[in-house]
Amino acid sequence: MQKNWYSRRLPHLLAAAGLAGGLAGFTAPQPPAKAKASRHLAPAPRHTFALGTNQFLLDGQPLQMISGELHYPRIPREAWRSRLKMAKAMGLNTIGTYVFWNVHEPQPGQYDFTGNNDVAAFVKMAQEEGLWVILRPSPYVCAEWEFGGYPYWLQNVPGLKVRSQEPQYIAAYTRYLQAVGKQLAPLQVNHGGPILMVQVENEYGSYGADKQYLAQNKQLFINAGFDGLLYTCDPVADVAKGHLPGLLPAVNGTDQPSQIRKLVNTNHGGKGPYYVAEWYPAWFDWWGTPHHTVPAAKYTPGLDSVLKAGMSINMYMFHGGTTRAFMNGANYKGDTSHYEPQVSSYDYDAPLDEAGNPTAKFRAFREVIAKYRPAGQPLPPVPAAKPSVALPAVQLTKSASLLAQLPAPVASQKPLTFENLKQAYGFVLYRTTVAGGSAQTLKLTDLRDYAVVLVNGQRVGTLDRRQRQDSLLVKLPAGQVQLDILVENLGRVNFGEYLLQNTKGITKRVTLGGKELTGWKQYGLPFDQAPTVSQATAATAGSGPAVRTATFSVASPTDTYLDMRQWGKGVVWVNGHNLGRYWAIGPQQTLYVPAEWLKKGSNTITVLELLKPQQTGLAFLDHAILSELRPISAL
Numbered sequence: 001m002q003k004n005w006y007s008r009r010l011p012h013l014l015a016a017a018g019l020a021g022g023l024a025g026f027t028a029p030q031p032p033a034k035a036k037a038s039r040h041l042a043p044a045p046r047h048t049f050a051l052g053t054n055q056f057l058l059d060g061q062p063l064q065m066i067s068g069e070l071h072y073p074r075i076p077r078e079a080w081r082s083r084l085k086m087a088k089a090m091g092l093n094t095i096g097t098y099v100f101w102n103v104h105e106p107q108p109g110q111y112d113f114t115g116n117n118d119v120a121a122f123v124k125m126a127q128e129e130g131l132w133v134i135l136r137p138s139p140y141v142c143a144e145w146e147f148g149g150y151p152y153w154l155q156n157v158p159g160l161k162v163r164s165q166e167p168q169y170i171a172a173y174t175r176y177l178q179a180v181g182k183q184l185a186p187l188q189v190n191h192g193g194p195i196l197m198v199q200v201e202n203e204y205g206s207y208g209a210d211k212q213y214l215a216q217n218k219q220l221f222i223n224a225g226f227d228g229l230l231y232t233c234d235p236v237a238d239v240a241k242g243h244l245p246g247l248l249p250a251v252n253g254t255d256q257p258s259q260i261r262k263l264v265n266t267n268h269g270g271k272g273p274y275y276v277a278e279w280y281p282a283w284f285d286w287w288g289t290p291h292h293t294v295p296a297a298k299y300t301p302g303l304d305s306v307l308k309a310g311m312s313i314n315m316y317m318f319h320g321g322t323t324r325a326f327m328n329g330a331n332y333k334g335d336t337s338h339y340e341p342q343v344s345s346y347d348y349d350a351p352l353d354e355a356g357n358p359t360a361k362f363r364a365f366r367e368v369i370a371k372y373r374p375a376g377q378p379l380p381p382v383p384a385a386k387p388s389v390a391l392p393a394v395q396l397t398k399s400a401s402l403l404a405q406l407p408a409p410v411a412s413q414k415p416l417t418f419e420n421l422k423q424a425y426g427f428v429l430y431r432t433t434v435a436g437g438s439a440q441t442l443k444l445t446d447l448r449d450y451a452v453v454l455v456n457g458q459r460v461g462t463l464d465r466r467q468r469q470d471s472l473l474v475k476l477p478a479g480q481v482q483l484d485i486l487v488e489n490l491g492r493v494n495f496g497e498y499l500l501q502n503t504k505g506i507t508k509r510v511t512l513g514g515k516e517l518t519g520w521k522q523y524g525l526p527f528d529q530a531p532t533v534s535q536a537t538a539a540t541a542g543s544g545p546a547v548r549t550a551t552f553s554v555a556s557p558t559d560t561y562l563d564m565r566q567w568g569k570g571v572v573w574v575n576g577h578n579l580g581r582y583w584a585i586g587p588q589q590t591l592y593v594p595a596e597w598l599k600k601g602s603n604t605i606t607v608l609e610l611l612k613p614q615q616t617g618l619a620f621l622d623h624a625i626l627s628e629l630r631p632i633s634a635l
Helices: 003-016 077-090 119-128 152-156 167-187 211-223 236-242 257-267 300-308 360-370
Strands: 049-051 056-058 061-063 066-069 094-098 132-136 195-199 229-235 248-252 275-279 312-315 398-401 410-412 427-435 438-448 450-455 458-464 471-476 480-488 505-512 520-525 546-554 560-563 569-574 577-583 590-593 601-609 617-621
Touching (some): 049 229, 077 360, 094 119, 167 211, 211 229, 229 275, 236 248, 236 257, 257 300, 427 505, 438 450, 450 471, 458 471, 480 505
Parallel strands (some): 066 094, 066 312, 094 132, 132 195, 195 229, 248 275
Antiparallel strands (some): 056 061, 398 546, 410 520, 427 480, 438 505, 450 458, 450 480, 546 601, 560 590, 569 601
């Protein structure tokens, strides 16, 4: 999803959005049959999937895809199957997913396709559940995801320019795509898998118009083993720029059959078939702004019109899930705009809520889809919603000051960025010593993105890029003063020209009273793993950031929600799983705890709290709170 387009379209989308799809010729993919005399699976049947004049053709017969997007990293692996069953129950016959480069190659040449990153297992599971798959493995995904899916380390290659023919980018892209191809090319429909189509690039027309670059993309996909049907997708206004002749141009953000038909015909030799690759049932959220919701009734007429027209569709999102850890992206359109980091919840007001339960929108869409089911193929029953509970409150009495648990520092004259430190996400503590005995203005040039400023270990203020804050008057006691600046990466920009300006930390300089400060020590705090309280300290005696931990007992693992309204800002881990960020400004005030990540008996919870280190009580709820804003002054 691209942001320069949908920032213009958001009022329209939220007022009168639409869908496309249909179920004519519904055919479920066949899972591999078990061989009778062997433990090995027999080869799955190979299919042909081709473009007809007006319809997609599976083995020569019309297939109308009704697809819904869901992303494997945003769902606990243990819950993948339940989400896929819900997709089938709503009437979907296909699912769509991006493939996320920064998930699979977090450091150069270090590939990870295991656990929650096992995208091949996700695709195979979809096939087992009788669903086809639309694969979107472009190195750029947007998706409200950190850096639009790009790994941070690309920025450490001098001269590398993403989304271009720049050779260093193409070389890195090629290596990555080859690794993805090894995982997923064998799962294309023409090889017996469920993958019907593979998307080349991602709404490129909203970014550029270099047809040679697009052609290069196509060839890289072919070289990586993607020898089936390839396509491009772009918003209505950008189809011409983002379409590569010879590939099917999918259209995003419309539910008007006449418009879809005209756009595709114009760019595809006067013929179809017709596919809306992204149709938005609602929207995402960012910190400090209202939660986005849109009634289902705004969408059902559009869904009905496109289904009736026999067109195919992928709704973005069918189920959003949660953008856990530090993987949320951000929007930024330049100095005249605000930086907008997205919240951890990716509920999206989608047909399935953040926990994977059906909503009123699910039921409304299901009713429309049911009208277009082939005779004798009723919709499967809807699985029961999962229960959720409010567990007893927990006291996190074991604590330590974050400053008491620092790793070895990296010294430099000027501040180093996260990228200089080869650190992707999390926090960096910058430390220097200054002469005290005065009150002076501290200025951080190009802070990215949020800073807690401490003098001799005590918090004296914060700076927030969202508010364009870069300066703070600090009162320095007499003598030598330890100045600490804890900087949080709130999410790299995931759209637009600022993809190329995405370094994090203190990216230029720090001045005090107009004089540049030098002689820095940088302490990297990526929190790839949950922090530990190795030795309890008197964290509550100070005002600096603290780590708190406790154990709590669970009789039977059940979904629950952490109520963070009494806390300030930070991150929570449960049993080692990073649940995401919380921030009292809202609109998100809870963190979803999946039952799959709880254990019967003892469980561990850890909170990194930046602003309210004396807070100890943590409450649970049986529901999410995603729509409560608070003024910053309340913190």
